[in-house]
Amino acid sequence: MPRALAAGTGTAASGTAAHAQASTAIEERDAAGQMVCRTSLQGGVPHGEMVRYGPGGVPLLEAHYLGGELSGPLRVFDANGALVQEACYADGRLHGVTTLYQDGRVAAHRQYALGVLHGESVSYAPSGLATSRLHYEAGKLEREAVYLHDGAVVRRAHYRAGLLEGETRDYAANGALVQTSPYQHDLLHGTVRRFGPDGQLREERRYAKGKPQGAWRNVAAAA
Numbered sequence: 352m353p354r355a356l357a358a359g360t361g362t363a364a365s366g367t368a369a370h371a372q373a374s375t376a377i378e379e380r381d382a383a384g385q386m387v388c389r390t391s392l393q394g395g396v397p398h399g400e401m402v403r404y405g406p407g408g409v410p411l412l413e414a415h416y417l418g419g420e421l422s423g424p425l426r427v428f429d430a431n432g433a434l435v436q437e438a439c440y441a442d443g444r445l446h447g448v449t450t451l452y453q454d455g456r457v458a459a460h461r462q463y464a465l466g467v468l469h470g471e472s473v474s475y476a477p478s479g480l481a482t483s484r485l486h487y488e489a490g491k492l493e494r495e496a497v498y499l500h501d502g503a504v505v506r507r508a509h510y511r512a513g514l515l516e517g518e519t520r521d522y523a524a525n526g527a528l529v530q531t532s533p534y535q536h537d538l539l540h541g542t543v544r545r546f547g548p549d550g551q552l553r554e555e556r557r558y559a560k561g562k563p564q565g566a567w568r569n570v571a572a573a574a
Contacts, residue, residue, distance in 0.1 A: 405430050441465070500524065547571070
């Protein structure tokens with residue numbers, strides 16, 4: 352069980368304050384004496400840097416606190432010490448850019464505002480090419496969402512308040528249009544159309560509030 356030890360004390364006073372609050376660094380060690388965590392405290396709550404360690408003294412977490420709340424940069428590492436996340440906090444909530452890493456590469460960038468996704472979010476393949484570009488407002492998907500494969504756009508969708516709204520378009524790797532799907536309040540509503548490699552309409556099917564209205568109609572055969 353980790354043991355907490357006071358590593359050092361000091362005082363901090365501001366302006367005309369009549370008294371000073373003690374600032375203490377607390378160290379937690381395991382039964383073998385290995386450092387597990389070091390936390391700066393002020394007024395009995397985390398204030399300043401906090402570092403957690405894994406086996407061999409490898410840092411697992413570096414964070415900063417202000418008056419007991421996460422505030423400022425935060426970094427998370429795996430058991431080998433490789434960086435897996437960089438984030439920024441304000442008043443205990445994610446605020447600003449969060450970057451995720453996988454195998455030493457950037458896997459995603461996320462924008463947060465006071466704890467919720469807000470702004471552009473981009474995900475990346477191991478090659479470094481973007482696989483999706485999404486836009487959030489107050490935690491919900493908004494505007495156009497673009498999905499890619501090997502640098503080519505394979506889907507364009509539109510969102511409103513987190514729900515699919517309007518036409519979603521799917522594309523082949525060469526950029527040819529494959530299918531169009533109309534959505535209303537996250538449900539298929541309207542005519543879904545499929546296209547052949549030559550760009551000609553091949554099949555279509557109507558939907559109403561997510562329910563198919565009949566079978567697929569072979570447009571090419573009818574022509």
